Amino acid sequence: MSSFHPIESIFTPVSLIRNxxxxxxxxxxTKAKSEPVAxxxxxxxxxxxxxxxxxxxxxxxxxxxxxxxxxxxSEESGNCPPLQSIPDRFVEVLSDETFGASLWNTKASLIYLxxxxxxxxxxxxxxxxxxxxxxxxxxQAFYVHASSYRPGLLLALGGNLxxxxxxxxIGRELTPSVGSFDIKSFNELRPDLTLWVLVxxxxxxxxxxxxxxxxxxxxxxxxxxLSAIFTSMDIITDSFGFIFAVGDLTWVPFVYSLQxxxxxxxxxxxxxxxxxxxLVFNLLGYYIFCNANGDKMI
Numbered sequence: 001m002s003s004f005h006p007i008e009s010i011f012t013p014v015s016l017i018r019n020x021x022x023x024x025x026x027x028x029x030t031k032a033k034s035e036p037v038a039x040x041x042x043x044x045x046x047x048x049x050x051x052x053x054x055x056x057x058x059x060x061x062x063x064x065x066x067x068x069x070x071x072x073x074s075e076e077s078g079n080c081p082p083l084q085s086i087p088d089r090f091v092e093v094l095s096d097e098t099f100g101a102s103l104w105n106t107k108a109s110l111i112y113l114x115x116x117x118x119x120x121x122x123x124x125x126x127x128x129x130x131x132x133x134x135x136x137x138x139x140q141a142f143y144v145h146a147s148s149y150r151p152g153l154l155l156a157l158g159g160n161l162x163x164x165x166x167x168x169x170i171g172r173e174l175t176p177s178v179g180s181f182d183i184k185s186f187n188e189l190r191p192d193l194t195l196w197v198l199v200x201x202x203x204x205x206x207x208x209x210x211x212x213x214x215x216x217x218x219x220x221x222x223x224x225x226l227s228a229i230f231t232s233m234d235i236i237t238d239s240f241g242f243i244f245a246v247g248d249l250t251w252v253p254f255v256y257s258l259q260x261x262x263x264x265x266x267x268x269x270x271x272x273x274x275x276x277x278x279l280v281f282n283l284l285g286y287y288i289f290c291n292a293n294g295d296k297m298i
Contacts, residue, residue: 041155043162048170052161055169055243062246063134067103069258070127075265103131112136123206123264126254133191133250140249141168141242144183148172156239171241184240185230187248195253203260207267232293 049055071093093099105128112132145168148155159170176183238244270278 041153041160042157044158044160046158047161047166048158049243052163052166056165059165059169059242062251066130066134066250066254069255070130073258073262103127105129105131108132109135123202123261126261130250130254133254134246137242137246137249140183140187140245141171144171144173144176144240144245147176156237159239159241167241169242171239171244174237174239176240184244185235187240187245188232188234192248192252196256199253199257200260203257203264207264210264211267 049058068090071089096102105125108125108128109132111125112129113136148171154174155172156170156174159167159172161167161170234244
């Protein structure tokens with residue numbers, strides 16, 4: 001009985017090596033043909049957000065809610081208005097001929113794209129920043145959806161339903177990228193968490209300027225734990241679509257900073273005891289957050 005030995009193969013003629021390789025490949029191919037090959041990108045059989053109708057409504061509802069929060073709780077209104085007055089305020093804003101033009105601010109768009117960041121004046125152009133973030137969210141969502149039809153890509157399990165609106169909203173591709181640039185990870189780390197902190201810092205600066213110093217400046221700040229991002233379900237299992245893009249670029253930085261925005265024109269002096277209590281609760285929450293993120297990495 002002959003055997004194939006690695007050392008002997010050094011001196012084996014090339015033709016014999018090729019014959020041996022062909023025999024192995026043929027055997028493997030024959031075996032593989034007898035077993036069904038699983039589809040790496042199966043059709044989604046379940047859906048979230050009430051399926052296509054729900055995702056269609058949310059796609060319009062999120063931008064509407066962003067503007068509603070901005071105009072409903074702003075310095076111009078003086079406070080958060082009563083619920084019954086919101087429809088009247090909404091009609092009043094829409095009837096203004098300059099409303100459409102006021103949503104866009106070129107300087108704010110350049111700031112959002114990272115050309116520069118004027119931390120003190122960010123509050124004055126918040127509306128333009130929100131509009132710029134929504135536009136970029138739409139551009140990202142359409143780009144990643146179109147590019148997800150390239151052959152050989154790995155799709156996420158939840159975003160391959162076959163309905164355009166649903167798949168565009170949830171996202172099809174697991175890790176969309178431009179070359180080696182990972183769009184999903186970048187969104188999670190930069191516009192999402194980093195911009196949230198920058199907007200909060202901008203509100204702190206604005207409040208300090210108005211009141212002359214930092215003595216009574218209070219804020220709800222978040223210290224992001226970036227070490228746990230790459231083990232989160234957002235990165236590992238979730239696809240990237242409009243809901244992910246608008247959440248990172250718009251919702252987190254501009255909704256989560258509403259408390260700081262409100263405190264600029266409605267300052268509250270807590271006093272030493274309440275301020276200490278708020279600090280303790282914030283630190284406790286951050287401790288729980290870090291430990292919870294640490295558990296999944298063990």
